[in-house]
Amino acid sequence: MLVEDLKLVVKISEMKSISKAASSLDLQSATASAALKRVEAELGAELFIRTTRSIRLSKEGERFLPQCEEALSLLSLAKQNIKSDNKDIEGELRIALSSDLGRNVVMPWLDDLLDRYPKLSVRSHVSDSNIDFYRDSVDLALRYGKPNDTNMFGFKICDVPRILCASPNYLKQHKAPKHPNDLQYHQGLFYQLQERINDTWEFLENGKTIKVKMKGRRAANDGDLVRRWCVKSKGIAVKSLIDIAEDLLAQRLVPLMTNYPHKSTELWLMCPSRQSITPAVRLVRDECRKRTKALMEELTKKGILC
DSSP: OOHHHHHHHHHHHHHTOHHHHHHHTTOOHHHHHHHHHHHHHHHTSOOEEEOSSOEEEOHHHHHHHHHHHHHHHHHHHHHHHTOOSGGGOOEEEEEEEOHHHIIIIIHHHHHHHHHHOTTEEEEEEEOSSOOOTTTTTOSEEEEESOOOOTTSEEEEEEEEOEEEEEOHHHHHHSOOOSSGGGGGGSOBEEEEETTEEOOEEEEEETTEEEEEEOOOSEEESOHHHHHHHHHTTSOBEEEETTTTHHHHHTTSSEEEOTTSOBOOEEEEEEESSGGGOOHHHHHHHHHHHHHHHHHHHHHHHTTSOO
């Protein structure tokens, strides 16, 4: 029984579709169907109940799949254990990244990994849209916010403060806000997800939440564009600290109202299944943790982060 055929069986179970599983593994649907038939023939049982509209595990499939997943996981671990050093890490990383975090922060980190590991390759999917692992054919995603899908497998990278910020030139033209009430005199720069514009900003004061409905003339579904507007003195914005760390260190942006902190978030590396957690994925996880920790330490050293 071929290992690749077993991986396909697991993928079909996850996606509930032979064609989608085939696409995610860069196979033709006919090739995937033939591989499934080989496994079923060797087992002497049908693993899936197929109809014209759906596919689901049979009783035999429900018994077989957990042991199949465990066997593949043990095989992956065994392969990893016999590698003499990290130079043996290889494979393609199909990773989804948000626009600002991906373009300006994480891609340089991944470029360094590619320089250090010649057998590694990257296929990046850069977008602020919600990611669908199966539709978008990605193996991992680096995203802000704690995952709420219990079917996903993830690694927390770090906690990330969110910062109200503006450019020094903007603050020469407009008085810096000292209290959330002062924001009524400022132009907000807004991030938009689908049809929802994030124009209500929340701040903490003595453990209580203060909500401010901002006014502004610029909104975008691209976080990098919001950052660029802010650097170009078009208004003030609320940004994740990691996204603007280099701007803060270079004094292109400055933090505002630090005594009224914005609600923080978390950075997570997500995978659709345990089988997709390869040595290369663990390498990305460790690199992201190391790099974000170094950024936080540098921001603290410069007095930007308390």
